[in-house]
Amino acid sequence: MTIKRVWHGWTTLENADKYQNLLHDEVFPGIEEKKIPGYQCIELYRRKIGNEVEFVTTMTFESLQNVIDFQGEDYEKCYVPEASQAVLKRWDKLYRHYESIEVRNYIK
Numbered sequence: 001m002t003i004k005r006v007w008h009g010w011t012t013l014e015n016a017d018k019y020q021n022l023l024h025d026e027v028f029p030g031i032e033e034k035k036i037p038g039y040q041c042i043e044l045y046r047r048k049i050g051n052e053v054e055f056v057t058t059m060t061f062e063s064l065q066n067v068i069d070f071q072g073e074d075y076e077k078c079y080v081p082e083a084s085q086a087v088l089k090r091w092d093k094l095y096r097h098y099e100s101i102e103v104r105n106y107i108k
Helices: 016-033 064-071 082-087
Strands: 002-012 039-049 052-061 088-091 096-100
Touching: 002 016, 002 064, 016 039, 016 052, 016 082, 052 064, 082 088
Parallel strands: none
Antiparallel strands: 002 052, 002 088, 002 096, 039 052
């Protein structure tokens, strides 16, 4: 079983590519450089909704304790870097954490 750490943020249409590039070029490499015990991966999803673009990140950890070790006891509170705040329109104030209980891969 793993833990999925899920977060949502929204940008204007004009800032969507800027935010995606910021995540790719700075935020994600910064997370990877920390060599966080139990951290497995981060995924990024994007969709246009009217005049906004929604971004969803999902970080995967081996256990909830790994998340607590990474973020501290107040592990649900979001940290949004200033550079991200400058291009985001709004964002979740709390992370959501889910136990991943089953994954099925279809192989032809």
